Amino acid sequence: MERKIYLDNASTTYVSNEVMTEMLPCFNTIYGNAGSLHSLGREAVAIIDRARDRVKNAINAAKANEIYFTSGGTEADNWALIGVAHANANKGKHIITSSIEHHAVLHACEQLQKEGFEITYLPVDKHGLVDLAELLHAIRKDTILISVMTVNNEVGTIQNVKAIAKIAHDYKILFHTDAVQAIGHVKMDVQDMEIDLMSMSAHKIHGPKGVGALYVKNGVRIDPITFGGISQERGKRSGTENVPGIAGFGKAIEIATRNIAVTNAKLKSIRDYFLEKLAEKVEYYQVNGHPQQKSNAIANVSFYGIEGESILMLLDMAGICVSTASACTSRSLLPSHVLQAMGVPDEIAQGSVRFSFGTNISKSDVDYVIDQLQKVVAQLRAISPIQPEKEVKKNVQ
Ligand SMILES: Cc1ncc(COP(=O)(O)O)c(C=O)c1O
Structure with a gap:
């Protein structure tokens, strides 16, 4: 060969054997819709709850209800940017991000610009680091969100996320980080790092494709960007839950953080x-x-x-x-x-x-x-x- x-x-x-083992029963044994009231539906809910707990523990979130499952990192990034912008537009229409973000953030920003939001794209130095002085300089009275990725997917540079989050909070601005490339490589503790919103994806950590999550700290105002079932993901993210994917993601993030x-x-x-x-x-x-x-x-x-x-x-x-x-x-x-x-x-x-x-x-x-x-x-x-x-x-x- x-x-x-x-x-x-x-x-x-690749998807690891442990993750596949976790997912397999969800395809043909425990295949209920988590929205159904019967026993198979309730079993699906139990699987989702267990995965939510695993994600919560992996990132040290205060509560499991701060984890919302999505179709991956792209949706989590889109939702964080657009959902926060829409929900907080009454406070201001200015967002700060970096010029080296993933397109899932950059293209969401372009969309928001079309809606009248203003975006500042922070420059980076020759190593790909955001300069904190530049960040301070960019902050305005109407800034509602700062979004800076933790690990860059092309060059691997790790930003000073904790310091950026602190600056954001000093000015009462929300902080989002795209941690898709960080999970399993950098210890992500949302409480210690004072992160308000964080995007994750399963397929970068030996989980399945097409599933991820957005961490949203309780109290953060965010509008939904998907509309449909009102009970799914506590009314914030409609769509029948991808139970096998969610089960796989829960297992994958547990293993990735345990083995970091x-x-x-x-x-x-x-x-x-x-x-x-x-x-x-x-x-x-x-x-x-x-x-x-x-x-x-x-x-x-x-x-x-x-x-x-x-x-x-x-x-x-x-x-x-x-x-x-x-x-x-x-x-x-x-x-x-x-x-x-x-x-x-x-x-x-x-x-x-x-x-x-x-x-x-x-x-x-x-x-x-x-x-x-x-x-x-x-x-x-x-x-x-x-x-x-x-x-x-x-x-x-
Ligand atoms: C930093 C970063 N953000 C977001 C994404 C998108 O994640 P997904 O493929 O789960 O949509 C990727 C994937 O390449 C990424 O590397």
Whole structure:
């Protein structure tokens, strides 16, 4: 069988056996609609309640009723932005976010702009960090929400979320964070970090696709964005509950948070080994993202003088799966908005590849990847009209 090495875990992950075991009975045994009053319906409710408790415990929410299940991170982000904007428009119509957010936040902001809201997109430094002084400068009397992601999905930079939340509250502004790439990698404690709203997704942590949650602290005003059944998710999120998905998400987040230290240690060791071998075998590239304050799961590398897409295709032919940017934009050839915001010139950004690691990757897998990468980069550089400047040295961070 052809060797497959999956280095695209920030796009999605495989569903673990424990999660599948948790989900299976919900398909054909306990298949009731949670809205039904009979025993199968009540059993479905019990499964959802257990999952809600697991999510609550994983993020240290005060109450289980602060967790609302959604169809994933995108819906959670859309809802946080649009729902808070609509419910608080009487207080003001200004929202602050960062220029490196996921499109689920950025496109929700664009939608709100069409409705008359004003959005400030905070710049980031060359490592992808939001400057707190810039944030303070952007705050206005009519600011109702600050939304800054915890871990960036393209470069892995971790923001100073606790400090940002504190600033928001000093000015009586709500704080939302997209923690889709953080869960299982960064300890998320919504009470300690003073988070008002937080988006999560199951499929990044060995759970199923199409399910996630929005944490909404009790007391936060948020309007629904889906309309239908009034009893589902306490009238805030209509739609028949995805019971198998919710059960799987509950299990996945429980495992991911329980194993966070072990996972981080493994990922750090494998990511550092990858970067070390890369430095030995390949020349003329830079690693994007913060040198220290970054997720252990992600290494974003720009190879000078060649196209990220060409590298991706040739690695794919060698059985290696990587991305050029986030999965949602990787079918477009636009330079990444994240790298652009970090000041990476377009011609360098075009040569970027995101390697995102899983705990199942061994050092021998990495050796194989580096061998193939060395060949692919040499092959592409041989036919590239642009030669990387000899004086540009390796790994400029
Ligand atoms: C940071 C971030 N936010 C939101 C999403 C969207 O989540 P989902 O795929 O569950 O809709 C993703 C997925 O790539 C992500 O990485």
